[in-house]
Every structure is written in C-alpha cells, then in structure tokens.
Amino acid sequence: MTPYSYKEPVLTLEGVSMSYNGELILRDIEAQVLDVVRPGMSQGQVVGFYGRSGIGKSVLCRIMAGLLMPSRGTVRVGAGQQAVVPGAVGFVQQRYPLFDHRTLFDNLLVAARRKHAPDAARQQVETYLERFCLTPHRQKYPAHLSGGQRQRAAIAQQLLCSDHLILLDEPFSGLDVAMIDEVKKIIVEVTTMDELNTVIIVSHDIVTTTALADRLWLLGYERDAAGQLLPGATINKEHQYNLAEMGLAWHENVEAEPEFGQFVEHIKEEIRKS
Numbered sequence: 001m002t003p004y005s006y007k008e009p010v011l012t013l014e015g016v017s018m019s020y021n022g023e024l025i026l027r028d029i030e031a032q033v034l035d036v037v038r039p040g041m042s043q044g045q046v047v048g049f050y051g052r053s054g055i056g057k058s059v060l061c062r063i064m065a066g067l068l069m070p071s072r073g074t075v076r077v078g079a080g081q082q083a084v085v086p087g088a089v090g091f092v093q094q095r096y097p098l099f100d101h102r103t104l105f106d107n108l109l110v111a112a113r114r115k116h117a118p119d120a121a122r123q124q125v126e127t128y129l130e131r132f133c134l135t136p137h138r139q140k141y142p143a144h145l146s147g148g149q150r151q152r153a154a155i156a157q158q159l160l161c162s163d164h165l166i167l168l169d170e171p172f173s174g175l176d177v178a179m180i181d182e183v184k185k186i187i188v189e190v191t192t193m194d195e196l197n198t199v200i201i202v203s204h205d206i207v208t209t210t211a212l213a214d215r216l217w218l219l220g221y222e223r224d225a226a227g228q229l230l231p232g233a234t235i236n237k238e239h240q241y242n243l244a245e246m247g248l249a250w251h252e253n254v255e256a257e258p259e260f261g262q263f264v265e266h267i268k269e270e271i272r273k274s
C-alpha cells in the first residue's frame, strides 16, 4: 500500500445546516479534509462529492465557497483554518464564466491581480498558460475557445485567485472522452503542484471522479430509529470514505481493478438508497 500520513486540516465543516423558508435542506454537516503527505512528493487532496439530484450539493458548494451563509455552523479553510470569505475558495461552475470582451490572457491577468503585484501576476499567468497548454490561445476571446479550452481556462483562473481550495462543479459533463482525459490530467497536475492544493469535484460521473479521488463524501438522508426519513441531507460518517485507507487512491488505471469496480457499485447503491 502507498505510504501516507496526514497533517493539519485544510477544510473543516462544523455543524453546517441550511434552511430555506423553514425547509431544512442541509442538516448538521461535520466533515474535514486533512493535508495528506506522501514521502518524496507534493501530494494535494481530491474529494469526490456525490448525491442525488436536488439533494443540496450546489447549496453546500456555495456555502463552502463562502458565497452563501449557512443558517448554522461554520466553514474553515486553509492552513490557518480561517472562516471562509468570498474569493478564498475557487469555484468553477458549469458555465465557466469568463469575461467575453477580454482575451484569455487578460481574463487570467484580472484573476491573478487579485492576489499578486503586477509583475508577479504576469509571471503567474505565463506559468499557468504554459501548464494548461493554453499559450497558443492567449490572444483569443472566450467565444473563440473550445469547450475544453474554456474549462482549462476557468480552472486556471480560479487557481490564480484563490487560496489552494477549488470546487469543480460537473467538470466532465458535456466533454468527449479525449477531453475527459485531459481534464483528469489537469486535476492530477493541480493536486501535485502544491501540497495544500485541494480539489472538490461535484459529479454524477462516479467512475471518473472516484478514480481521481483520495476521499469521497456522499450527501444523503438519514433515518431515525423508527425508519422515518429525517429532514435535511447530511454527510454521515459512513458516507465519508477514505480511499487511501481502502487502498484505492493514487493508482494509475485503478478503474481496471476488481476492487475498484466493486466499490463503485457499492457507492451507486448507497446513492440510490439515500
């Protein structure tokens, strides 16, 4: 088994609940991501986040990104475990919002300027363009980029202006198989770029996401002792999977392993039941 250990927390959800007009959507969520350490390498974290449609994944993402205040509870982020504020967590939404009237380079520069002085910001943008194979497209406007290029640009943009934590909402939907491979590579690249980089992937593509993840969260409903469904979805302890502990993290071609196939079936069944 790959040797690993854990250091300080990079994301903590403490008693997070959310109601809208008296309807409880999320109930008392307690979950934490720790900085994983693997000898001789810079290893970030990948959390796969699942749940049935309409259960509250987007609401929880907006709370984790600091864009929505929970009705109760707190979200702490980063090595300093500060309460999250808007901008601290990158959020790549399905529409990949970029400024249409700015070139790709300028879009990234606007993001980088939120964190860096002018010269350093330009340098950072050059680095990210290169890393994400976007250098040849630097002068193009968003409308002239392919779906995959926009996806990579949006991930680069969010990485440039946030502090290590990035949420990806359905990053594989609507992409062809070659593009899915490319986005997978980017996610691996992001999480090996910096020890503290943490990517949370919200996805209905269980196989692709589980293969990348070292941790999974499943948002579902719990039942009381009498078997009645409790209001509000939560991520209970049994639905917080540590794939490193299970020997299913960081393998190339993990999808081909029988244990992986069995685990994916188990997850699908849990999602159906929840």
Ligand SMILES: Nc1ncnc2c1ncn2[C@@H]1O[C@H](COP(=O)(O)OP(=O)(O)OP(=O)(O)O)[C@@H](O)[C@H]1O
Residues within 6 Å of the ligand: 020, 025, 051, 052, 053, 054, 055, 056, 057, 058, 059, 060
């Ligand atoms: N501003 C709001 N006011 C009232 N209810 C809301 C609001 N935002 C979300 N909801 C409700 O919260 C619930 C969870 O919605 P959410 O968008 O988080 O689901 P989801 O798990 O992301 O779904 P999907 O996988 O289909 O995108 C839904 O019932 C939705 O109607």
